[in-house]
Amino acid sequence: MTASAGATGPDGPRDAADATDPGDPTVDGAAPLPDDERELLDAFERLAPAGSLQWGFDDAMRRLSPSGDQGTWVEPWRGLPDDLWERGRGAKAAERMLGDVVAVLAQELTEYSQRIVDDVRRTVPIEGAVFDAIRYLAARVDRLEAAADPLGMRPADLALPVADATEWSTALTAWLAGADHPVVVGELGAAGVVGAVADSGADVDGVDPLGRLVWALLEEAPGRPGQVRATVGDVTEHLDRLPPACRSAVVLSGCPDRAALAGKVQLVTSAHRVLVPGGTLVLLVHDQEAWDAALEPTVRDLLAGRPFHPDTWALVLGHLGLTDPVVRRAERGSVHAVVARSAR
């Protein structure tokens, strides 16, 4: 028996006539998936390591190990040492850790390269692979600190205070008026943000690591049809996948609060990169005292980051090259707004 697409979805039972004809040559007999279903499946595909720095690095190192068919033998790359982070953390002082980890990596790479030189004294394509490996290594060093997570726990999974940004709805709509490119809304948990952006008339490019929030937004998207799109994933990674200067504004909440220093800087740097000249960056950040009061002790222990004071954000944004950073302090709630623009 073949029952194609005779599904009951959120919109109710579909008519049997919607069922795909098994003889239909399109996509193995299946019609293209709706955007929300496609996004649901794409969110998984983005978890594949292919294309990541780790993947590229390991692949380059493997290319240093030609098969026996080529008459050459090189000791295979054994991967990064298991105790890399322990060795890196040996210095205790946080500011020295990154340097120590880099030193360990550099030592590993140097020793391995020397073994290759000793084993294979001939000119082969290995040279190119070595350069690739070093390039990948160099590219990933600045993310090692942010990526380190010995417990395998993501901050997004912790029970954190939920921002209520309704105080800023009207202001947001005004700040974003006239946007002629989509607006990234980084994390979707803050009440009032997506609706305010949609009210400005801009297309919404939403992203959140929590699938349930993405799904809820896709189910009840405000604004005109097609105005709101949403993606499951990390905000920084999402921004990094976008081409430069393609968004009129980026509105961030949640992620700026919980990220550690390196993660905060990476986040706003990535946001800055996608802004068109004169584009707007809006940070909706928790008040530090309110944040501390709301945190459970376990979360406080496990969370690497803490909200910056809004004045600190203004300083950081200016340091990173954004212009006219302005702090708007909360009057009714516990969420402050920091607004800055990319240079024209």
Next chain:
Amino acid sequence: MTGRASGRAPGIHLFVPMLHRRDAVGEHTRSLRDRLVAAGVPCTVYTELPDPDTVDETRPYTGYADDAVLGDVLVYQVATRSDMTRWLADRPEPVVLNYHSLTPAPFFARWNNPIARMQEAAVRDLAELAPRCVLGIGVSEFDVAELRAAGCPDTRRIPVANVPLPPVEPDPAVRATLIARKAQGGPWWLSVGRLAPNKCHQEAIAALFVARATSAPDAHLTIVGGPTEPHYAAALRRYAADLGLTGAVEFTTRLTPGGLAARYATADVLVMLSEHEGFGVPLVEAMSHGLPVVAHDAGAVAETVGAAGVLLHDKGPRAVAGAVASLLADPARRAELVAAGRARLAALGLEHAGSDLVTALQAVASGTQGAGGPSGRGTPVRPGGHSSH
């Protein structure tokens, strides 16, 4: 090249890269060995690499040359790349391919570069060995077609020989635990298969997500399978967490036969969305336990399950969730599928598969495989020497 052991009868010897327990190919190989020995045929299992659990049952393939006897037949269990492939291609004895399907490399490419490369090499090696074999045995017509495409001149379909029929009884204690758990909410979906990208477990998770958001807020999913590809396995867990399904999706592996049987016996539906299946043992297990099936129509799935399952061409999350919901809401339809499953089991002839396989191999050994052999096709074989093609 060949040291001829004197005074030993010719045998039918099995070659497998590694012999694992609780592994489909491993259990098939062990079952076939036992059947051959029971039939009075000398049989040794040769491996490329030893598995500590089975090392007492195997010998290294490099030692076969010293054991070889004129009239031996070598049966190669094909499931992955192995140095044995090219070695077998150079052996003078007749070689039979017992094919268990090679998962195409593209499924692994984004997850595990070395495995993808290994699978590509396996396909190349198979194309080199297949034309030199006297017989290729596939567990399904799907697999037989792949053998023919690889250049196998003579092929037969004989289904898997190690599916226990009647099925293993569920472990009573495990069953009781699962029933108590199910009383707290359901339905429970079951998905069985290695955590490998071609199995597409993520699509079952996505469908569960939709089902819980729509028709079945208490739906749960048990995924039974070992982490064949660690990145993929880790991504499945993270995906479930990202979708807020940590408590709704259970990952389990290394079950006892009774524990697995208890899963089949207490689940409400088997959901199998694999993209590449050479046979689909879980389909047979589900049918034998009276569990209805919702599956993606890919590979040998339709051939195995026949009319006893809901086959999907569209396996989008809504389509899968909808098909499961429709099935579970229709007891008559469910009973119809369960009855069809039992009939399908009988039609598959699994109870004869083991003896059919032994008979086919004995035919090769006696030189009858070929024009007068079981398949009525193929090429004459000179025992102890190369086939004449």
